[in-house]
Amino acid sequence: MSILRATAAVFAFECRRALGWRRGLLVLGLASFPAVILWLIRYEGGQLDRPDAWPLALFVLIPELVCLLGLLLWVTPIVQTEVEGKTWPHLAVRPAGKLPLLLGKYAAGVFWTVATAWLALALAMWVVWPLDDGPHVAKVLGALAVLSSMAYGALFSLFGIVFLRRGMIFAVGYTLVEFLVRLIPAIIRQLTVQYHLQSLLVAWMHWEEVNRRMGPLFGVTSPAENIATLLGYTLFLLGVSAAILRRRQLVTAVETA
Amino acid sequence: MIAFRRATKLYGTVIGVNDVTLSLPQGAYGLIGPNGSGKSTLLNLMTGQLRPTLGEVRVFGENPCNNPEVLRRLGVCPEQDSVYADVSGLEWVAYLLQLHGFGRRAARQRAADSLDRLGMAPAMRRRMGSYSRGMRQRTKLAAALAHDPELLILDEPLNGLDPVGRHEVTVQLQEWIRRGRGLVLASHILHEVEAVTQSFLLICGGRVLASGSAEEVHTLLAEIPNEIHIRTNDAAGLARRLVEEGAAESLRFDGGESLIVATRNPAVLYARLPQWLDGTGIQVRELRSTDESLHALFSALMRIHRGNA
Numbered sequence: 001m002s003i004l005r006a007t008a009a010v011f012a013f014e015c016r017r018a019l020g021w022r023r024g025l026l027v028l029g030l031a032s033f034p035a036v037i038l039w040l041i042r043y044e045g046g047q048l049d050r051p052d053a054w055p056l057a058l059f060v061l062i063p064e065l066v067c068l069l070g071l072l073l074w075v076t077p078i079v080q081t082e083v084e085g086k087t088w089p090h091l092a093v094r095p096a097g098k099l100p101l102l103l104g105k106y107a108a109g110v111f112w113t114v115a116t117a118w119l120a121l122a123l124a125m126w127v128v129w130p131l132d133d134g135p136h137v138a139k140v141l142g143a144l145a146v147l148s149s150m151a152y153g154a155l156f157s158l159f160g161i162v163f164l165r166r167g168m169i170f171a172v173g174y175t176l177v178e179f180l181v182r183l184i185p186a187i188i189r190q191l192t193v194q195y196h197l198q199s200l201l202v203a204w205m206h207w208e209e210v211n212r213r214m215g216p217l218f219g220v221t222s223p224a225e226n227i228a229t230l231l232g233y234t235l236f237l238l239g240v241s242a243a244i245l246r247r248r249q250l251v252t253a254v255e256t257a
Numbered sequence: 258m259i260a261f262r263r264a265t266k267l268y269g270t271v272i273g274v275n276d277v278t279l280s281l282p283q284g285a286y287g288l289i290g291p292n293g294s295g296k297s298t299l300l301n302l303m304t305g306q307l308r309p310t311l312g313e314v315r316v317f318g319e320n321p322c323n324n325p326e327v328l329r330r331l332g333v334c335p336e337q338d339s340v341y342a343d344v345s346g347l348e349w350v351a352y353l354l355q356l357h358g359f360g361r362r363a364a365r366q367r368a369a370d371s372l373d374r375l376g377m378a379p380a381m382r383r384r385m386g387s388y389s390r391g392m393r394q395r396t397k398l399a400a401a402l403a404h405d406p407e408l409l410i411l412d413e414p415l416n417g418l419d420p421v422g423r424h425e426v427t428v429q430l431q432e433w434i435r436r437g438r439g440l441v442l443a444s445h446i447l448h449e450v451e452a453v454t455q456s457f458l459l460i461c462g463g464r465v466l467a468s469g470s471a472e473e474v475h476t477l478l479a480e481i482p483n484e485i486h487i488r489t490n491d492a493a494g495l496a497r498r499l500v501e502e503g504a505a506e507s508l509r510f511d512g513g514e515s516l517i518v519a520t521r522n523p524a525v526l527y528a529r530l531p532q533w534l535d536g537t538g539i540q541v542r543e544l545r546s547t548d549e550s551l552h553a554l555f556s557a558l559m560r561i562h563r564g565n566a
Binding site: 002005006009010013016017020085086087089090091092093094095096097098100101246249250251 | 297301304305306307308323325326328329331333335337338339340341343344348352353355356357358360361397400
């Protein structure tokens with residue numbers, strides 16, 4: 001019970017700290033760039049002929065790109081900022097210090113990322129409106145943004161804890177590798193987060209026929225299986241992060257004899 | 258209260274703490290050592306932030322690593338001066354109390370009381386980025402004290418405080434000890450610790466070199482030859498005179514006019530030197546002890562430890 005209460009305290013504290021013009025500018029910048037790109041495509045001569053092209057572009061820009069960038073900024077350095085800011089020793093000597101810190105900061109990072117993604121979605125939808133079955137597209141992409149933030153957030157927090165100072169580099173590297181692995185038509189691609197997000201996109205947008213024609217380019221597993229896998233990833237990765245954080249000896253100044 | 262059994266902490270191949278065995282019953286202890294002596298490593302082992310590479314550490318009879326029951330009973334003030342610049346002292350201390358298991362309202366109340374006790378009431382709603390170093394130090398102390406721990410572990414707690422602040426904090430710590438609470442206070446300044454407690458642990462080179470009361474440490478020092486630097490018009494004549502009186506363990510010339518005398522009885526030498534030189538024409542122009550600093554104390558203890566003294 002005290003872990004949950006402390007996690008809520010960390011979440012509230014981090015959210016309060018984030019309320020400032022710097023975070024506001026970042027959120028606005030991240031949220032507006034998909035809209036700007038789509039505006040450039042739509043009004044500067046570019047054409048997207050297929051009916052599924054706009055939702056696909058929105059998917060790539062928002063649940064994938066915006067969420068990944070938000071998580072890189074707000075989840076990957078959750079422990080690094082405390083260690084480099086030398087506040088870690090104050091937090092780690094508290095009985096409910098390490099685990100609630102991880103979970104609370106993860107939750108706050110995911111919260112801000114989802115909020116940014118939803119704002120980005122609203123702005124982008126405004127640019128591409130009118131869109132066939134627009135409200136449904138918005139609901140699907142909004143839900144995918146949540147799942148994407150949760151799963152990638154857990155993965156990036158693990159990178160941040162394992163590699164500490166180079167967490168962001170490894171997170172970006174992993175994302176690129178995952179993009180390539182996702183294209184391999186083998187079972188290995190089912191291990192990637194993208195595979196499950198894209199499978200959900202195909203299922204919820206009813207693109208099964210299009211997908212079949214394309215190879216299938218995207219996965220064909222059932223939505224329930226995809227959601228369970230993403231939630232399973234999230235819990236597993238957070239569990240691994242918590243176990244590593246518990247074992248790691250992080251001191252901000254090593255004094256040696 | 259605290260027990261180390263052959264505890265060694267290695268950072269790769271570098272030694273942080275070297276084969277420390279000690280047992281500290283309930284009480285107040287000053288951990289004294291020069292910068293880089295291993296004090297912070299020893300404190301990090303006590304608070305469970307580090308695990309010993311060899312040996313074991315027990316606090317209240319238990320391993321402190323990832324042990325909420327032990328951490329609940331500790332109040333820790335780390336040396337690091339960093340705090341969040343964008344939150345107020347009250348918010349910060351209340352936040353730390355919430356991580357100690359207190360509810361939001363109780364945490365805020367306790368935080369306000371603790372900050373008030375340390376004279377931070379007027380500034381506690383201000384952003385910590387605007388605090389002076391002394392104010393940040395008081396805020397850290399307030400955070401360590403706010404949950405009323407049984408054992409307080411403080412790493413250089415008086416750093417950055419002005420003389421009035423030092424006095425106030427010292428009085429607070431004396432009161433803390435009077436209430437029968439445990440204290441481990443690390444510092445590299447002897448008189449800071451002496452003002453709070455008379456039980457010392459002297460650490461250098463990652464080893465606990467000596468422990469005991471101030472008196473015991475001074476007795477130990479009395480057995481070590483003290484070096485006295487004397488500048489005179491006749492160094493050779495002075496050296497001859499000191500040998501005749503048996504006042505020197507060893508003598509060393511330092512240039513034409515200076516003599517370095519090692520003696521086990523510096524007080525006798527200071528008292529009788531005028532008498533010994535009376536009528537000899539030897540003038541003493543300067544006389545000073547080269548062993549005044551804490552550094553010399555630790556060098557001397559290291560020599561004892563290595564069997565060189």
